[in-house]
Amino acid sequence: MFTALYFGVVGAVLALLMRVQLSVPNNDFLEAAYYNQAVTMHGLIMIFWFLSPLGVALFNYLVPLQIGAKDLAFPRLNALTYWLFLAGGLMAVLSFFVPGGAAAAGWTSYEPLAGPVYSPGPGPTMTYLGLMLMAASVTVGSVNFIATILWLRRPGMRLSDMPMFSWFALFTVVAMLFAFPSIIAAFLLVLTDRLIGTVLYAPPSILNVPGIDPSLLWDDLFWFFGHPEVYIVLLPAFGVIADITPAFTGRPLDGRNWILISVAAIVLPISFGVWMHHMFLTGIPNVLLEVFDVSTEIVSIPFGIIVIMFILSMVHGRIQFKTPLLFIVGALVLFIIGGIMGVFLSSPVLDRVYNGSYFVVSHFHYVMVGATIFGLFAGIYYWLPKMTGRMYNESLGKVHFIISFIGFNVLYAPMMLLSDMPRRIFTYQNIGDWAQLNGIATVGAFIFAGAQIIVAYNLLHTWFRGPPSGPNPWGSQSPEWSTPATGSVPVAPVETEPAGGWIGQLPGPQSASVSGPSPVSHAMSAVSHEVHLSSRPLTLSAGVMLFLTGAALYPGGAIQLSVLTIPPGVFPLALMVLGVGVFAASIVGWAWDDIRNKFVGPAGDPGGDRWPYDEVPKMKLGMWVFLSSEIVLFGTLLGAYIFIREAALEWPSPASVHDIPLATANTLILLTSGFTMAMAVYAIRKGDQRGLLGWLVATFVLGSTFIGVKISEWLGLFSGAAPFLPSSSNPVTALAASIYYVVVGLHGAHVVAGLVVLVYLMKKTARGGFTKDDHMSIENFALYWAFVEIVWCFVFPLFYLL
């Protein structure tokens, strides 16, 4: 949470710089280049490293408490989630300080504007690589949360019994799981353009392939992620509202099931079916304008139901206007304002008028920022006594709300009226009332930002000097309050669970505990459980960050030190080598920890309510969740290929490029490795350890042969009479080579990763690490390997035959 707040401060400073620049006409406070960097990085940092992570931070703390789990399903992966998130954020922030500065093409990174032709330099590359690390963090985290919620609920807690915040957490991470692969695919194509010279998003003026429009490909891939991301950011705040409103109304939430059905409808079908309203002006066919106009308006129905239920809950209850409730009311008011503005934008006709104007800026800030941040503030105030054992200053909380609410509206309401002002200009002439409205907005920005000093003070004061809050200051019935607050000393005996069990439950929400300063750092410290503390996630993330930073900076210029000059390329190369070393050591260490059973918890199944996954092992559930994300990732890339093939009026004949018999033989080798891996599973299910080792070795040999043939095939393509390279002088060949190397390369990377895991599995098998009853790693790897095989079932015909 503190890391997210840190990035929030960075994003806010950038926003204030922008507002100062726009406060008066013809201002020269920021140059155009710096203004563009500020706008771009403000958007990226706020969305990816502040708003969404702040909600996920609350998930991390509260979901295990609410469902009665001791921790997340995979604690070390949870640590990896955090370190990858931090590493990605640091790369993004550090990109300001490299030659040329940070990314400056807007948070939407429209192509080809964000490509190497119009946005050269290492800064944007670093930013986008940081974004990829963040996306990897999200994928790992989503798998972890889904497995936790579906598999680690305490006995007797049915899915339908889960507190609303945990329900919203589940919906949010499901949306993340399926949305982020699309942006990973989109930025993978960007980064290969920037790093290895592919031409996937090259502007038509540089690469003229008849029929190809790279900007449309980017729009599709980006907005398939981008619109669900709005809900990913928003839902944690709505989860807070749904969860804590009853504590301030004295009665249960109205229409709980209606709310859940509505959120399910938003997350699963609707949020992924509206993205083309961001593309109304791109020239897409009229039928799509109509379909996405309707689908976008439909999304207002479930949101309407949710908001009405929230309001009814308050109307029917006896409201206590404490700080959290004030922020809830504020969030709903801001969401309704922003939502109504959104209905205007769902119309292709009105979108033509408002697109690219400050009206749009106002709309998405009301929805994404106002509703989200006010909702999350409500949660922070509400659960602060739980986190610290101390009560915040109520008066300061109310002052914080009042000033924030006023500041926010003074900031964004004038932008509603600036519907004739383009949003992507760094300065402006004194036209109409632009100067007055921008001046007012800037004043609002400083009021809103200044208000956050109050919450910072209130948080810190509460943490260190706040009065004891008691174990359940709100009288809530929600399960998280049934454990002692952090900082409180439980005096009632805590019912400890046996090995691998659940958090001890105090007899009731009001159980006695003496609050106050204490070395006890967490409720769970009162319960004995295994330790998962490992440095591997940190070093692994650091290794990746070093490597990617070196790759972004390569080759760079010479570095002049006092007594020597380091030639170009040496420093980035050193970073990459160091990064690979740290990464490899981390992977080996992680595997070695597992081989030594360093982190194996107590034996025995703790039980619990796992419907509908009673018969599914936890690791298998995690693997399937991960694979579902992989389906979207590879599917998106194959979709990009199909899109390019459909659009291109010319394409090289497959037989003119590839050696079809060789590719067929190599395909048979990979498919045979699928057979040997299935036999490996068969062997260990019979308890045949020697057979297992033999089949694993066979799989490794076949997989290595596949990669070896692939490498030789690539070398042949590089060095033939007419090299098949992205740098080819023939634009059609260049484009075909680009998409071929990216997709086939990513598949090859998956095969190589599988071979690395196979080495670990063979080593563990040789040490007798798998038995008939304990071989889940083998089963899971077989799933992964079969998935790699399935992907090739499509890659081979698409790239070699059709």
Add this chain to the structure above:
Amino acid sequence: MKTSTIAGVWAYMVVAVLTETATFYYVTNVTAQTVVISLLALSQATAVAIFYMQLKDEPGSIRIFALVGVMFLSALLIAMVASLG
């Protein structure tokens, strides 16, 4: 899963790949070639998913992860291609 099933799936995969390649060489009608090769690829992927990934033995709650992934993907593919006009 029986060894005969594992071997049978593998044998089908081999035959399917060889048929794909033969179709590439001997079927000159582009539409027919595309349809045959696409159907063979789909059947291979389905066979691996059902047998090697054992979806046939998994509960619906696991199968849904694969289905939802495919569902999202299909929506994206259809609309992407449609956006070309």
